[in-house]
Amino acid sequence: xxxxxxxxxxxxxxxxxxIAKAMAHPARIxxxxxxxxxxxxxxxxxxxxxxxxxxxxxxxxxxxxxxxIIQGSIEGTxxxxxxxxxxxxx
Amino acid sequence: xxxxxxxxxxxxxxxxxxIAKAMAHPARIxxxxxxxxxxxxxxxxxxxxxxxxxxxxxxxxxxxxxxxIIQGSIEGTxxxxxxxxxxxxx
DNA sequence: TTGTTTCATCGTAATATTGCTATATAGCGT
DNA sequence: ACGCTATATAGCAATATTACGATGAAACAA
Numbered sequence: 001x002x003x004x005x006x007x008x009x010x011x012x013x014x015x016x017x018x019i020a021k022a023m024a025h026p027a028r029i030x031x032x033x034x035x036x037x038x039x040x041x042x043x044x045x046x047x048x049x050x051x052x053x054x055x056x057x058x059x060x061x062x063x064x065x066x067x068x069i070i071q072g073s074i075e076g077t078x079x080x081x082x083x084x085x086x087x088x089x090x
Numbered sequence: 091x092x093x094x095x096x097x098x099x100x101x102x103x104x105x106x107x108x109i110a111k112a113m114a115h116p117a118r119i120x121x122x123x124x125x126x127x128x129x130x131x132x133x134x135x136x137x138x139x140x141x142x143x144x145x146x147x148x149x150x151x152x153x154x155x156x157x158x159i160i161q162g163s164i165e166g167t168x169x170x171x172x173x174x175x176x177x178x179x180x
Numbered sequence: 181t182t183g184t185t186t187c188a189t190c191g192t193a194a195t196a197t198t199g200c201t202a203t204a205t206a207g208c209g210t
Numbered sequence: 211a212c213g214c215t216a217t218a219t220a221g222c223a224a225t226a227t228t229a230c231g232a233t234g235a236a237a238c239a240a
Contacts, residue, residue, distance in 0.1 A: 008140060009119070013116040014116045016119050017113065017115050017116040020114040021110070021111075021115075023110040025094065026103040026104045027094075027098075027099070029103045029106050029107050050099075051098040052095065
């Protein structure tokens with residue numbers, strides 16, 4: 001099926017699984033590691049740092065942003081991403 | 091594609107992603123939580139505890155065992171699972 | 181306005197995951 | 211040997227994920 005029966009589990013279990021899923025890809029691990037080291041970074045640098053296509057990086061960034069681990073602020077034509085320190089406690 | 095380009099990343103990044111992926115499902119979170127609380131548990135109890143079919147639980151247990159988070163010892167006709175304390179450090 | 185740069189989104193193909201039923205395997209009691 | 215119980219595995223259908231090229235949208239410079 002490929003569909004998860006979320007109703008069988010507690011909210012806490014589902015949320016923990018969501019967070020784990022967000023980190024369940026080496027590209028997203030690499031993004032978070034890089035942001036922790038550099039503190040902030042524009043998308044273009046991440047595309048160069050990691051070897052994936054720009055569209056793919058953008059997709060990974062969206063997933064990380066969706067659960068609040070990172071946040072981005074528009075800066076002219078580029079977007080500056082950084083770790084959300086509040087969410088980075090688990 | 092659905093295929094991860096693991097060659098672009100470091101061994102550490104791939105391993106962290108593997109561990110995160112193992113915990114990226116509420117059923118596996120629930121299994122680990124239950125084993126941490128009860129300390130050890132036979133498969134049948136987990137099938138009752140979680141509401142999934144026996145075959146599905148067995149599949150999740152195999153994934154957790156594959157990366158070494160849990161280990162099982164055969165005990166007659168049943169299998170007793172417990173957390174691997176060595177691997178449970180991350 | 182036109183062109184350029186930077187990023188997000190759409191549509192897609194290839195592959196992975198989830199969950200089930202049906203079936204196999206193994207130990208134990210009789 | 212036979213049945214019973216407890217797990218594991220195979221095979222499948224439904225859905226999710228990963229990655230890309232093409233395209234859209236927004237800010238800026240000339």
